[in-house]
Amino acid sequence: MVTSSAPGKVYLFGEHAVVYGEPAVPCAIERRVHVTATEIDEGLRIHANDLQLDGFTVEYSGDGESHPDVDVAESLVEAGMGYVNEAVAQARDAADAPGAGFEISVEGDIPLGAGLGSSAALVVAAIDAATRELGVGLSASEIADRAYQVEHAVQDGQASRADTFCSAMGGAVRVEGDDCRRLDGIDTLPFVIGYDGGAGDTGELVAGVRDLRGRYDFAADTVTAIGDIVREGESVLVTGDYERLGELMDFNHGLLSALGVSSRSLDSMVWAARDADAHGAKLTGAGGGGCIVALDETDDALTALKYTPGCEDVFRAGLDTDGVRQE
Ligand SMILES: Nc1ncnc2c1ncn2[C@@H]1O[C@H](COP(=O)(O)OP(=O)(O)OP(=O)(O)O)[C@@H](O)[C@H]1O
Ligand SMILES: C[C@@](O)(CCO)CC(=O)[O-]
Ligand SMILES: [Mg+2]
Structure with missing residues (x-):
């Protein structure tokens, strides 16, 4: 066994x-x-x-x-x-x-x-x-x-x-x-996760973006702009500048929202974290429902999310430097 x-x-x-x-x-x-x-x-x-x-x-x-x-x-x-x-x-x-x-x-x-x-x-x-x-x-x-x-x-x-x-x-x-x-060299990141208790259908959400991207050049440009954020973000990541990382996360969430993969509850959790002065917040994964991730080393976003309608669970999740392992 x-x-x-x-x-x-x-x-x-x-x-x-x-x-x-x-x-x-x-x-x-x-x-x-x-x-x-x-x-x-x-x-x-x-x-x-x-x-x-x-x-x-x-x-x-x-x-x-x-x-x-x-x-x-x-x-x-x-x-x-x-x-x-x-x-x-x-x-x-x-x-x-x-x-x-x-x-x-x-x-x-x-x-x-x-x-x-x-x-x-x-x-x-x-x-x-x-x-x-x-x-x-x-x-x-x-x-x-x-x-x-x-x-x-x-x-x-x-x-x-x-x-x-x-x-x-x-x-x-x-x-x-x-x-x-x-x-x-990236050992720690102060992630706070808010969960709305729901789920998104990854296949459907990916298909929705594919459709938009096919119909509108500006949707294709939005996808490219997300790539630009990643290229900028990876150079910021090595500096450990959470303020700029957070700014880029906010931008990334805005573009995902424009592509139609956010939701009311994801947006309200993102705004709750931002209002509590998290460095930044965005949905994570396919979207449609599920989780957001905020960057915050204080307990403020954690506390704010606890009292946010639509947020069912909130927890801190540290970066795990271990991948697959035998137990
Ligand atoms: N603990 C588990 N026990 C049984 N099945 C699981 C478990 N964890 C994941 N699964 C399987 O994975 C599916 C969820 O995968 P899906 O890709 O839809 O979501 P996700 O991987 O949690 O999120 P995302 O891909 O957006 O990051 C479940 O429906 C189930 O089939
Ligand atoms: C939406 C997506 O980019 C992430 C889902 O976790 C799909 C994928 O990369 O397979
Ligand atoms: Mg999955």
């Missing part, structure tokens, strides 16, 4: 634009998904207590047998389990063990579908745990690459390498197309 964990992430800058080849800077945070893999004779059994579909906790046997605890459409369960199914397929491939059976247990403290990269953390940890269980040790970058193939497949081709690379490597990273690297 092997347990591995991998971190979630926030985007300091660059989500959505990264899908069109602009650079992005995601940062791993101290919230993780833990996956335990145990080799069994055949098939795949998954325990995922954090995942609720129509109010039912999921216990799933991927070998075609319906499990009695599940009373929702099998197709819904299949969709929910797609990440684990594909991660296990990658592990079987890496170990050259196509028939290996697994029992997989998943638990984490990253809200699902909220822009904090729970899917990437799940896939990265699952590939690591399942390959180690089969006696194969992949490097973090090999895991990142296989995890990207999984996100790409499950999300119908709508995925960048950003979430999976960041989760596998930890720390602050820079992703531009296939060029992925860790940004050295």
